[in-house]
Amino acid sequence: MTVPIEYYVLLSMAVFCIGLFGVLTRRNALMFLMSVELMLNAANINLIAFAFYHGNVTGQVFALFTMALAAAEVAVGLGIILVLYRNFRDVDVTVPSAMRW
Amino acid sequence: MESAFEFAPAIALFPLAAFVIALLFGRQLPKRGALVGIVATGASLVFSLWAALAVATVGSHREPLFEWAVGEPTSETGVEGIEFTFGILLDPLSTLMLVIVSLIALLVHVFSLGYMNAEGETGLPRYYAELGLFTFSMLAFVFADNLLMAFIFFELVGLCSYLLIGFWFRTESAPSAAKKAFLVTRFGDYFFLLGVVAIAATFGTLGFAGEGSFVEAAGEAIDAGESLFGVDPELWVTITGLLVLGGVIGKSAQFPLHTWLPDAMEGPTTVSALIHAATMVAAGVYLVARMFGYYALSPTALAVIAFVGAFTALFAATMGVVKDDIKQVLAYSTISQYGYMMLGLGVGGYVAGVFHLMNHAFFKALLFLGAGSVIVLAHHKQDMWEMGGLKSKAPVTYYTFLAGALALAGIIPFSGFWSKDEILYDALIVGIEQPVFLLAYAMALLAVFFTGFYTFRMVFLTFHGEPRSDAVRDPHPVGLSIKLPLVVLGVLAVVAGVANLAPVAKLTGLEITFLEGWLEGGIGEASYLAYSGAVFEGAEAVYATGVIGTESTTVLVAAGVSLLLAFSGAGAAWRLYGVPEPVRHTESLGGAYRLLRANYYQDEYQVWLASGFTLPLARAADRFDQGVIDGVVNGVSSVSLFGSGRLKRLQTGIVTNYAALLVLGFLALLVALGVHGGWFL
Numbered sequence: 001m002t003v004p005i006e007y008y009v010l011l012s013m014a015v016f017c018i019g020l021f022g023v024l025t026r027r028n029a030l031m032f033l034m035s036v037e038l039m040l041n042a043a044n045i046n047l048i049a050f051a052f053y054h055g056n057v058t059g060q061v062f063a064l065f066t067m068a069l070a071a072a073e074v075a076v077g078l079g080i081i082l083v084l085y086r087n088f089r090d091v092d093v094t095v096p097s098a099m100r101w
Numbered sequence: 102m103e104s105a106f107e108f109a110p111a112i113a114l115f116p117l118a119a120f121v122i123a124l125l126f127g128r129q130l131p132k133r134g135a136l137v138g139i140v141a142t143g144a145s146l147v148f149s150l151w152a153a154l155a156v157a158t159v160g161s162h163r164e165p166l167f168e169w170a171v172g173e174p175t176s177e178t179g180v181e182g183i184e185f186t187f188g189i190l191l192d193p194l195s196t197l198m199l200v201i202v203s204l205i206a207l208l209v210h211v212f213s214l215g216y217m218n219a220e221g222e223t224g225l226p227r228y229y230a231e232l233g234l235f236t237f238s239m240l241a242f243v244f245a246d247n248l249l250m251a252f253i254f255f256e257l258v259g260l261c262s263y264l265l266i267g268f269w270f271r272t273e274s275a276p277s278a279a280k281k282a283f284l285v286t287r288f289g290d291y292f293f294l295l296g297v298v299a300i301a302a303t304f305g306t307l308g309f310a311g312e313g314s315f316v317e318a319a320g321e322a323i324d325a326g327e328s329l330f331g332v333d334p335e336l337w338v339t340i341t342g343l344l345v346l347g348g349v350i351g352k353s354a355q356f357p358l359h360t361w362l363p364d365a366m367e368g369p370t371t372v373s374a375l376i377h378a379a380t381m382v383a384a385g386v387y388l389v390a391r392m393f394g395y396y397a398l399s400p401t402a403l404a405v406i407a408f409v410g411a412f413t414a415l416f417a418a419t420m421g422v423v424k425d426d427i428k429q430v431l432a433y434s435t436i437s438q439y440g441y442m443m444l445g446l447g448v449g450g451y452v453a454g455v456f457h458l459m460n461h462a463f464f465k466a467l468l469f470l471g472a473g474s475v476i477v478l479a480h481h482k483q484d485m486w487e488m489g490g491l492k493s494k495a496p497v498t499y500y501t502f503l504a505g506a507l508a509l510a511g512i513i514p515f516s517g518f519w520s521k522d523e524i525l526y527d528a529l530i531v532g533i534e535q536p537v538f539l540l541a542y543a544m545a546l547l548a549v550f551f552t553g554f555y556t557f558r559m560v561f562l563t564f565h566g567e568p569r570s571d572a573v574r575d576p577h578p579v580g581l582s583i584k585l586p587l588v589v590l591g592v593l594a595v596v597a598g599v600a601n602l603a604p605v606a607k608l609t610g611l612e613i614t615f616l617e618g619w620l621e622g623g624i625g626e627a628s629y630l631a632y633s634g635a636v637f638e639g640a641e642a643v644y645a646t647g648v649i650g651t652e653s654t655t656v657l658v659a660a661g662v663s664l665l666l667a668f669s670g671a672g673a674a675w676r677l678y679g680v681p682e683p684v685r686h687t688e689s690l691g692g693a694y695r696l697l698r699a700n701y702y703q704d705e706y707q708v709w710l711a712s713g714f715t716l717p718l719a720r721a722a723d724r725f726d727q728g729v730i731d732g733v734v735n736g737v738s739s740v741s742l743f744g745s746g747r748l749k750r751l752q753t754g755i756v757t758n759y760a761a762l763l764v765l766g767f768l769a770l771l772v773a774l775g776v777h778g779g780w781f782l
Binding site for chain 1: 755757760761
């Protein structure tokens with residue numbers, strides 16, 4: 001028995017909205033990063049669900065790419081967070097606001 | 102004889118070599134480069150004579166030497182790609198001019214030994230180098246076989262005269278005179294350049310003569326009646342011809358671009374002799390003669406040439422009457438005489454115009470070198486009122502100068518009479534049938550009187566009477582290098598008329614019009630035979646000619662009237678100034694005297710044109726440029742600067758805000774797309 005596609009879409013939408021909410025409200029950089037991961041994985045769910053639904057593997061391949069990308073992103077993001085902490089003794093993303101005009 | 106043609110480029114290259122040698126090694130050379138120049142111009146003269154002899158025996162010769170660009174066939178009538186070349190054209194006209202130019206240049210170099218070297222001038226290597234370059238440019242201009250090459254060397258001639266007029270560049274007046282000469286002639290040359298481009302674009306060829314010349318192409322276009330650039334071919338030939346004429350008017354100092362020539366007297370007198378007789382000023386009239394076949398296709402252009410010439414002849418002659426500086430008098434006489442040549446060419450008197458060009462080269466070089474000798478004698482005084490009584494103290498200068506003056510005044514049997522009379526005769530016979538040309542004839546005739554007057558006023562004031570200053574009571578002696586060129590030119594001024602005794606030939610039926618016979622040869626349509634056929638014969642003749650009674654009476658009447666006027670002018674000068682203590686009679690002319698002294702306010706109005714008209718116009722254009730064109734550009738930048746100054750407040754530096762903006766923007770885009778795509782209906 002198969003799960004209808006609507007459930008997958010609803011699940012991914014929920015995960016995405018949780019991630020979006022995290023990005024917009026959290027101040028802790030680590031939480032921020034985790035929220036971004038959630039949004040990426042919401043997209044992954046969609047990709048795989050529709051790939052399964054259509055019966056080809058293109059979407060799965062894309063999901064793999066996304067995971068690689070997410071890993072790279074985390075590596076860079078954690079690096080940034082380390083530097084952030086070293087400079088500000090804090091990982092609050094609203095504190096460093098000098099990077100503007 | 103054929104080999105003369107192979108060596109022909111050397112005619113111009115000798116002076117070029119002299120230029121290089123004098124420039125690089127002039128300081129070490131004996132006489133500071135004068136001898137190099139003399140040898141080079143002497144060699145040019147020999148090779149020119151050889152080339153002329155070859156033309157006489159073998160015939161004319163045209164040869165491209167160097168091709169520097171080939172263009173696409175985009176011209177109006179030409180079918181082949183246009184070629185830009187350097188080439189030589191040796192025909193009767195060009196070889197005659199080569200001989201004249203190299204002879205005058207040689208004599209000027211010799212004279213310079215006495216005039217410049219003996220006076221201990223500084224900068225002599227520069228002087229001789231520039232003389233060499235000047236001679237080179239003119240010789241190359243003369244044997245140019247196409248209009249573009251002619252234009253290039255025409256410009257080079259202008260540059261050299263600029264350099265030489267400004268030779269004494271430490272004085273105040275010489276550099277300004279040089280600048281004036283350069284700018285005024287450049288103004289004319291601007292039109293010349295337009296003409297060259299127009300002719301090249303129309304006919305796809307720039308050759309003067311022979312197969313594939315623009316003259317031939319223009320004739321064919323007119324015969325075929327095809328329209329050129331949407332206008333009648335004859336009108337187009339007139340337009341392009343008049344554009345080229347702009348350069349001629351500038352160089353040959355015709356009204357209204359004559360103002361530079363009197364100022365050019367600031368240069369050394371030898372340079373004036375070269376400029377007036379053989380090079381710079383002669384280049385303009387020579388160009389008209391060179392492309393006479395082209396002008397012969399357009400009656401309008403010929404009439405313009407005739408009237409510009411006649412008016413200039415009279416206009417300049419009247420100004421010459423009141424000048425006190427001996428060189429100034431000669432300068433105005435040059436303008437006037439070139440006016441005669443233009444008149445002669447304009448009424449179809451090709452031989453007459455070229456004949457006067459030749460005679461004028463001899464007697465004007467003689468007069469200028471004579472004036473140079475007088476200036477040496479008078480310890481570098483040029484005001485004729487400080488001279489007088491030089492006749493007995495400097496007989497060689499006096500008698501040669503007198504020969505030149507008689508030729509200039511047109512007194513029989515000196516050379517100037519024969520050529521000037523022929524021009525007047527040609528104007529008269531055309532005027533009998535087309536009365537409008539009688540006006541040109543009348544102006545030229547009146548100028549004869551003034552010419553006689555100012556010429557002999559100059560002679561009497563300079564040589565006769567009592568000495569009027571200490572300088573001429575004890576004249577500085579002149580050497581052989583001064584006397585020799587004067588004697589050579591003096592003989593030529595007396596006998597050169599023999600070349601074409603047209604009135605005598607017409608009266609007696611003898612075949613003694615040698616110059617006419619010489620000019621009848623040539624390549625293709627570029628010969629006197631073709632020209633006279635185009636202008637006077639056939640159904641499409643430009644001019645009809647008439648006679649008073651018979652041809653003989655016309656000849657006698659024309660010669661008689663001009664001689665009478667010349668004698669009365671000379672006689673009036675004799676009565677007024679041929680006395681021991683002459684007084685300034687011209688000052689009693691009152692308002693006319695002031696008008697003539699001020700040169701008809703020509704300089705003033707031209708300066709006004711520059712400062713009162715062109716300058717405000719340029720200012721307005723500048724304001725438009727700065728205000729409107731730059732204003733738009735600057736406005737765009739300041740609007741974006743101002744706008745982004747406000748807009749940058751959006752950036753807070755806080756990542757969360759950016760993320761919110763991103764999401765909001767995405768949502769807005771989604772809503773907009775939805776509304777546009779009709780999702781909500």
